[in-house]
Amino acid sequence: MSNEVRSLGMISPKGTGKTSLVEAILFNAKIIKRLGRVEDGNTASDFDPEEIERRMTLFPAVNTFTAGKTRVHLLDTAGYPDFLPETRAVARAVDNAVMLINAADGVKSQAAKFWALFDDLQMSRSIFVNFMDKELANFGAVMDQLRKAFESALFVPITVPMIKDKKLVGVIDLVGGKAYACEADGSGKFTESDIPGDFEDLAGEFKEKLVEAVAEMDDALTEKYLESGELSEQEVTQGLLKGVAEARLTPVYAGSATLNVGVAQFMNRFLSLSAAPGQRPEITCKDKDGNEVVRKPDPAQPFSAFVFKTLVDQYAGKISLFRIVSGKLTPDSQLLDTTQDRKVKVQQLFTVFGKKQEPADQLVAGDIGAIVKVDEFQTGDTICEMANPVVLPPLKFPDPVLSLAIKPKERGDEDKLSLGLTRLVEEDPMLKVSREEQTQELMISGTGQIHLDCVVSRLKKRFAVDVEVSTPEVPYRETITKKVQVQV
Known part of the structure; x- marks a missing residue:
């Protein structure tokens, strides 16, 4: 079902640690056996020789894995300005975005372009304040900078760093009211406990901001907060779910991707708070007569999807990465490419993990998959079932400069x-x-x-x-x- 699918795009300026965060998430989920490093050219996402040589993400990479009962599509994207147009196209394929901030550098001007992208697409979004282990890192200062840079946004702290003797020793989950002392060796290991006394004031200050923001999401929560001055964990979670799904608030997390500190706590909360495909807005498209119709992110709707990225592999041939907007898809399906007005037979379906493809029996609304060796497909094409042809809004790319x-x-x-x-x-x-x-x-x-x-x-x-x-x-x-x- 679509409610058991989550898609997450790491979308932020270069140098903020997107690929390292993806790597830590995959390592903690036991999908990869060792924590790769961008500097060593051995990460799951940066596998193109050009990326390895330049030590930066240049092309979008999809990593699909299972966490409990949830199928997660985790995308790494390029942050360099030259590649922002393609990142914009890829952003349409995911329901949730994470913008990383380098805690030592603060909020830079480039962040505004990414924030505008999220607004344009009405995306649910989160912030991961990375590099909290660096000497000049200051979580409170970053929160202030975010509020100043994006005055209309509502930033809500979910996890905050524990700094002791100028070292990052763990994070506090404000929703659950627990502290997590983390090993700083990349293992991702942590110990849960009550919030230590020397961090109670810090946690209390940020928790107050969290509850105040959540209370604004619902009239009943507002009334309860005004009457009692507090909300239960269940009520806070209820408000967060509503605020995230409607893109009215932005959760903020803290940690260090390279040290794998705070990553497990971030991902745990993401899976419980992120927007499901069914919570995303319906898409207006056109039928064969040019009339406007809508497609809802629902497996029961007619099948429709769009190709958001094309790869050409020396051995596998042409690989078309696509996002299912509505309906479901199984192997051996006869489809229509309405962009080119061509009938296409799709024999096999795949999910994607880096440069590898795994066969899939069925994909549903919200899923990201791959079709191999169908030369007709091009980036931006709409594909749909024969009986209900539609054309989805096109992907737009700027003129060359x-x-x-x-x-x-x-x-x-x-x-x-x-x-x-x-x-x-x-x-x-x-x-x-x-x-x-x-x-x-x-x-x-x-x-x-x-x-x-x-x-x-x-x-x-x-x-x-x-x-x-x-x-x-x-x-x-x-x-x-x-x-x-x-x-x-």
Whole structure:
């Protein structure tokens, strides 16, 4: 059922520790056996050679696993500005977003772009204040900065750090009123206890802010709080569930992803408080006659989905990652790609874990899956059942801002270059390839210098073609500069 599905996207600026948090979550869930490090190039999410070399996430990665009875789709995304357009597209595939803040650096200006994205998509969201083990980390200061940067938002502390002798020793869960002393060796081990006396004032201060915010979510809670000045744990949870589902409040968690401190407590609360697919807004789309219809995130509705990312694997071929908006899907289904008006037979379904695919018997509304070796699918395509065709809102990508002329270094590599660019364009909707009509130069266009640098590097690594890039020639055009008189 959709209520047993959760999707979570790590969506925030670069350098905030998204990949490390994903790694710690997977390790704690016993999905991976060791805690990888971005610096070592061995994380579950950053598996592309370009990501390993640059030590940064460049492409979205899906990690699907089971936590109890819940199927969790955990997505890591790029935080560098050049790749924000694709991150925006990927954000449509998840129901919940987590924006990480580097506690030592505070809230930077780039965070505003991500926050605007969440607002545009009406996304349920949380904040994870990372790097609380750093010397300059200050949780209270970050809370103040968040409130100042996003004045209309309501930030609610859920876990707060325990700092002793300038060291991060654990976190306090304000909802449950318990302290968790955590090992700082990456093991994720912790000991639960009552809140220690020397942290009672800290916990009390933040708990008061939590309860005040939660009381605003419901008239009955407001009345109870005004009468008694307190709310029970059950009532606090009730208010949080409502506020998160309606994107009216933002839970804030604290910890250190690299030390694996506070990560278990964050994930435990996320699973209990996050928005389920059925709580997300319905989507307005168009039927075959152009009339507006709605699709609700419900397995009982007609099947509809959209492709949000395309990968081309050397061995598996074309891999189309998709999000199911409504209905359910099983293997051996005859579908319609309404974007291209093509009938498509889907023989197998998969869930995704990093660069691996696992067969799936059925996927339902809210699920993220993969279809392999269907060459017709492209990023942004709507796929649906034959009997109820619709077209979902398209994914939007901006026009390129930078163009470079490109040619192979070696004669005879023109075909290899052409093949490589064709494959990369299939994967990357931000990349455009064209030929300048007058100069006949082959051009690549993208979102910035880093984006095009990655294109050049991937051509060499994946397709064994060295290229030269240069500033495009300016086409010569004659221009009238002054008036003249002509006698005839």
